[in-house]
Amino acid sequence: MKVKALKGIRDILALESYLWYHIESLCREVFKTYGYHEIRLPIIEATDVFIRSIGETTDIVEKEMYTFQDKGDRSVTLRPEGTASFVRAFVEHHLYTEPLPQKYYYFGPMFRYERPQAGRQRQFYQIGIEALGVKDPKLDAEVISMLKTLFEKIGLKDTIFELTSIGCSQCRPNYGSALKNFLKNRLSLFCEDCQRRYEINPLRILDCKVKPCIEARQGSPSITDFLCSDCSKHFERLRDYLNLLKIPYTLNPNLVRGLDYYTKTAFEVTSESLGAQNAVAAGGRYDGLVEEFGGPPTPGIGFAIGVERIASLIKNSFTGQECHDLFICPLGHEASDKTLIFAEELRAKGLWVETGYEGASLRSQMRRANRIGARYVIVIGEDEIKKGEVKLKDMIGKYETTVDMDKICETLIKKLS
Numbered sequence: 001m002k003v004k005a006l007k008g009i010r011d012i013l014a015l016e017s018y019l020w021y022h023i024e025s026l027c028r029e030v031f032k033t034y035g036y037h038e039i040r041l042p043i044i045e046a047t048d049v050f051i052r053s054i055g056e057t058t059d060i061v062e063k064e065m066y067t068f069q070d071k072g073d074r075s076v077t078l079r080p081e082g083t084a085s086f087v088r089a090f091v092e093h094h095l096y097t098e099p100l101p102q103k104y105y106y107f108g109p110m111f112r113y114e115r116p117q118a119g120r121q122r123q124f125y126q127i128g129i130e131a132l133g134v135k136d137p138k139l140d141a142e143v144i145s146m147l148k149t150l151f152e153k154i155g156l157k158d159t160i161f162e163l164t165s166i167g168c169s170q171c172r173p174n175y176g177s178a179l180k181n182f183l184k185n186r187l188s189l190f191c192e193d194c195q196r197r198y199e200i201n202p203l204r205i206l207d208c209k210v211k212p213c214i215e216a217r218q219g220s221p222s223i224t225d226f227l228c229s230d231c232s233k234h235f236e237r238l239r240d241y242l243n244l245l246k247i248p249y250t251l252n253p254n255l256v257r258g259l260d261y262y263t264k265t266a267f268e269v270t271s272e273s274l275g276a277q278n279a280v281a282a283g284g285r286y287d288g289l290v291e292e293f294g295g296p297p298t299p300g301i302g303f304a305i306g307v308e309r310i311a312s313l314i315k316n317s318f319t320g321q322e323c324h325d326l327f328i329c330p331l332g333h334e335a336s337d338k339t340l341i342f343a344e345e346l347r348a349k350g351l352w353v354e355t356g357y358e359g360a361s362l363r364s365q366m367r368r369a370n371r372i373g374a375r376y377v378i379v380i381g382e383d384e385i386k387k388g389e390v391k392l393k394d395m396i397g398k399y400e401t402t403v404d405m406d407k408i409c410e411t412l413i414k415k416l417s
């Protein structure tokens with residue numbers, strides 16, 4: 001039987017894991033300086049969690065969710081994104097009773113049944129943050145600034161921060177009417193989905209990826225011309241803060257997020273170095289979502305980063321793959337016993353030690369040491385045991401030094417630091 005991973009779902013092998021670990025470490029480092037804590041959320045939820053929040057007429061809910069009946073005949077879904085699960089947890093655990101804002105980050109896989117292609121998988125990973133409990137656009141600016149700081153640390157170049165406001169439940173209906181007015185006479189140019197969206201959720205037409213629809217909606221009115229005074233003030237102050245922080249951004253009034261829960265601020269970061277799937281992170285405000293889940297009115301904002309896309313951007317310049325500190329080649333039975341104990345002692349002191357196993361020739365052990373990229377190598381045979389000293393081979397410098405066996409650890413620690 002030949003078995004393969006499912007289409008659009010791939011393994012992250014060890015070498016790439018180092019790169020991911022590097023990205024994750026930088027995220028933790030930066031998020032901590034802004035006061036974020038980690039939250040670990042389940043990857044499976046009741047389907048309703050996503051339908052209610054992301055929106056029934058979004059592409060994610062209509063076409064992309066991994067939804068099935070479990071053995072108890074409940075409809076469950078592999079999460080397509082993190083915010084809905086997070087807000088569900090926030091309300092379930094009454095986190096709104098804690099001092100606000102509450103700031104969290106999460107790492108993990110998301111699942112969307114999309115057409116697999118470069119930069120688009122069916123299981124992909126996001127790193128996201130959520131901050132709840134503050135209306136002040138200063139929080140929006142801080143969140144965007146944190147993302148910019150992070151991308152600089154990661155070494156992403158050519159990123160563009162695109163920004164807009166998509167209003168709130170006050171102003172969006174006015175915009176919806178204006179949009180419908182504009183679309184009315186050209187509706188026949190749109191796909192079937194859009195014709196349906198026209199009646200139930202016209203804003204979703206702006207997010208349609210079908211080519212004729214993209215063309216047919218050219219020249220449509222912008223939501224930013226319809227903002228109520230509260231949203232418009234929020235947007236203006238956010239831009240002031242971004243200017244104060246000297247964060248460059250591009251206004252993109254056509255930026256519509258693929259999820260219905262967003263309000264006011266919406267943003268997306270794209271990279272010119274990526275192909276068609278060029279968004280590396282996206283986010284925005286969701287001031288009504290906590291209430292939607294039965295909590296008290298609590299504003300919120302968050303973003304999610306696409307890990308695969310970040311990794312693909314920096315993989316060529318990444319040199320952080322770690323290597324073994326020491327490889328010990330034992331020769332003979334006594335040396336093998338001695339090596340077992342010796343390796344344990346060195347590991348207890350924090351060194352990364354690998355050894356050869358019973359029966360392997362010196363040549364094959366050296367080959368393995370080379371292949372795993374060991375930094376130093378020692379050979380232990382009868383002679384070495386008798387004398388109590390070994391030759392320490394530097395695998396990069398290609399030279400040897402004689403070292404007392406009981407000084408190996410301190411010698412290596414000194415050399416490696």
Ligand code: ATP
Nearest residue numbers: 114119120121124258279280281282304305306309
């Ligand atoms: P896109 O426009 O690329 O479809 P999106 O608006 O659906 O993105 P979000 O839901 O905002 O994406 O997710 C945030 C980030 O997660 C995206 O900017 C992207 O980097 C990443 N992402 C989203 N979907 C996928 C996918 N199927 N495969 C890989 N990464 C993805």
Ligand code: MG
Nearest residue numbers: 059112114258
């Ligand atoms: Mg998408």
